[in-house]
Amino acid sequence: MRESRLWFWHILSAIVIVFLLGAHMGTMHMNTILNSLGLGSADPVDSVEVFRRSASPVFLVAYIVLLGSALFHGLYGLRSMLFELSLSKSVEKTIGGLCAFAGFALFGYGTYVAIVVYRMHGVQP
Amino acid sequence: MKNRLNNRLGLGGWLGGGRYGVDRYAYAFHRLTGLGILAYFIMHIFVTGMRVGGQEEWERTMAFFNAPVFKAGEFLVFLAFIFHAVNGIRLVIVELACGIGRPHVPAYPYTNSTMRQRPFVVAVMILAALLMITGGVDFYFMLN
Ligand code: HEM
């Protein structure tokens, strides 16, 4: 039951990631084309652009949701690949624990960064 | 256990598609891209964490990552993302049992689920290639 629930979250997180990361990759990697159409920015990693996005509540929420779903999806994927090696129960437990620890620690750090930068309210051009 | 030791195909068995063909390559690439994106993402959390140090710290970090080797690496991440996302949407659809046909009594000429899914796999690969080309055009103009 627990395993099928985790698998369901793996699939559900993939759907969330498609939209959020799709938008993120579009902003970062389709920027030249989007900019020529009057959308997006010419240099999306320029500090003024980066801090302007980070100061927006929409981006704050989107980044925290992306952080959580991509960490769960990626680490669960890694865990299930390792579980395919027919390991002993105790090794499986250790791997599961390490993945969960890494996931919560990275989520905590990323959320801390997103909130601190949000409260900077952008930078001067 | 005996079977596991008797791997006649060696590394070729893992890398080669065998009679599963393109679907097997899609599976291997899905794993590879998933792990690649995960590795990048973990580093990405620390790199974007440099924003905490303010504008100057961020500009110093970006000046470092402006080198062509990192730009090429980011483009690889983009390609991996396109493949993993498009193939992943296919997997979600198939794993929720959509588009694989209804179960039926086997009757001649026999079909199998791999063959029934093949057109979907090919369509998805074409879509991924188109998105990758669009990204490649963007990357080319960015460099020039
Ligand atoms: C863009 C949207 C994404 C979609 C639609 C997607 C979809 C999927 C699906 C459906 C699976 C399960 C494959 C199976 O059942 O065998 C999977 C596996 C995996 N994904 Fe994703 N994914 C996405 C993004 C990501 C990201 C951002 C990461 C990394 C942080 C990632 C890492 C992985 C890993 C490591 C696996 C395990 C591979 C395996 O078991 O063969 N994915 N993905």
Ligand code: HEM
């Ligand atoms: C390879 C191309 C990528 C580039 C150029 C890029 C760039 C950036 C930049 C500049 C930021 C800072 C915030 C902002 O400017 O709005 C950011 C944040 C973020 N990116 Fe990416 N990114 C890339 C790929 C990815 C991938 C593959 C993932 C997910 C698996 C991802 C997930 C995130 C998350 C969650 C944040 C927010 C982090 C936080 O606030 O702690 N990015 N990215």
